[in-house]
Amino acid sequence: MSELSFPFAAAPRPDGELRDVAPGIKWLRMPLPLALDHINLYLLQDDDGWLIVDTGISDATTRALWQQIFAGPLAGQRITGVLCTHYHYDHAGLAGWLTDTLRVPLYMSHGEYYTLRTLAQAPEPESESQSQSEGLPWQHLEYFQRCGFPAAALDDIHQVLRMASQLVSPPPAAFRRLRHGEALKIGGRPWQLHLGEGHVAEHMLLHNAQDGILLAGDQLLPRITSNVSVLPTEPEADLMGDWLASLGRLAQLPNDPLVLPAHELPYRGLQTRIRQLRAHHGRHFDRLRQLCQARELTAYEATLQLFAQRGQLSPVDRMMALGECLAHLNYLRRRGEIERRLDADGCYRYVPAFNPTDAAGSLSG
Ligand SMILES: [Zn+2]
Numbered sequence: 560m561s562e563l564s565f566p567f568a569a570a571p572r573p574d575g576e577l578r579d580v581a582p583g584i585k586w587l588r589m590p591l592p593l594a595l596d597h598i599n600l601y602l603l604q605d606d607d608g609w610l611i612v613d614t615g616i617s618d619a620t621t622r623a624l625w626q627q628i629f630a631g632p633l634a635g636q637r638i639t640g641v642l643c644t645h646y647h648y649d650h651a652g653l654a655g656w657l658t659d660t661l662r663v664p665l666y667m668s669h670g671e672y673y674t675l676r677t678l679a680q681a682p683e684p685e686s687e688s689q690s691q692s693e694g695l696p697w698q699h700l701e702y703f704q705r706c707g708f709p710a711a712a713l714d715d716i717h718q719v720l721r722m723a724s725q726l727v728s729p730p731p732a733a734f735r736r737l738r739h740g741e742a743l744k745i746g747g748r749p750w751q752l753h754l755g756e757g758h759v760a761e762h763m764l765l766h767n768a769q770d771g772i773l774l775a776g777d778q779l780l781p782r783i784t785s786n787v788s789v790l791p792t793e794p795e796a797d798l799m800g801d802w803l804a805s806l807g808r809l810a811q812l813p814n815d816p817l818v819l820p821a822h823e824l825p826y827r828g829l830q831t832r833i834r835q836l837r838a839h840h841g842r843h844f845d846r847l848r849q850l851c852q853a854r855e856l857t858a859y860e861a862t863l864q865l866f867a868q869r870g871q872l873s874p875v876d877r878m879m880a881l882g883e884c885l886a887h888l889n890y891l892r893r894r895g896e897i898e899r900r901l902d903a904d905g906c907y908r909y910v911p912a913f914n915p916t917d918a919a920g921s922l923s924g
Pocket residue numbers: 645647650758777
């Protein structure tokens with residue numbers, strides 16, 4: 560299997576430095592206060608200025624860096640709009656602030672725009688005397704119970720979710736819709752819009768066939784695997800099915816485009832990366848099949864086994880890992896490979912699916 564190649568040895572510093580990555584495309588980084596400590600943003604040359612692709616989080620540092628860029632390298636140049644690949648706070652946290660400050664339109668898919676608007680509304684506990692987790696909707700509490708997730712970790716999670724909503728400035732009151740299959744002309748360069756599913760519902764990727772450039776957001780990162788997580792808001796979702804179908808569509812893109820991802824470094828080797836990602840999820844499926852064969856278990860127990868090599872996980876990492884594990888379990892269940900049973904303790908336990916063909920075979924054999 561051929562390796563990925565990285566045409567740029569180093570990234571721009573997350574201090575407002577701009578780097579040219581292709582004619583009419585500039586690359587910059589903003590810091591993130593997380594284990595993943597940066598996001599890549601891009602500027603696309605437009606007819607009379609620059610279009611911003613993704614924004615960084617809403618905090619004082621990122622806002623100051625944007626001000627510095629507008630006063631420095633982009634001084635005297637117009638910003639024509641802001642395009643967000645998806646709603647996550649590192650991508651769209653400053654969508655509202657930028658579009659309101661600059662009075663420019665926001666470009667986003669329908670699903671992501673409205674998800675951004677709901678994310679900005681943090682769940683509040685109903686009273687001070689309540690514990691944090693009691694403020695969670697019953698559907699979310701039920702999700703964690705069905706998975707066998709320890710109730711003691713719920714307070715931490717609730718707190719982090721509220722903090723995450725503070726990394727988003729109030730979303731813009733209007734947007735311009737991006738749709739799969741449509742074309743978008745930016746500064747004379749035609750971009751084809753592609754839908755990515757699984758990481759979020761309506762992630763947008765931009766592809767220019769002529770120059771061989773793919774703005775990939777979080778859909779095709781070179782080293783880390785994007786989080787594909789079944790969340791309490793849609794516990795039955797088949798996100799891994801959506802994710803793998805998206806990879807199948809993206810594998811059809813011609814030639815070998817330069818992939819501009821939202822994290823890590825730009826790279827070539829799209830086909831290789833898609834093969835690696837499929838193999839990665841294939842290994843997770845195999846492990847989960849084995850685990851269910853060995854003994855019936857909850858989604859949380861399966862998570863601890865699946866991610867055992869990562870050592871002790873923080874409550875939030877455990878929640879992300881649980882969502883990821885559930886995405887794989889839902890996939891196998893939808894395809895009839897495993898089943899789940901609701902036990903008296905309120906937990907689902909996963910077992911191999913009863914297969915009538917096997918049973919018939921063993922009777923006759
Ligand atoms: Zn994301």
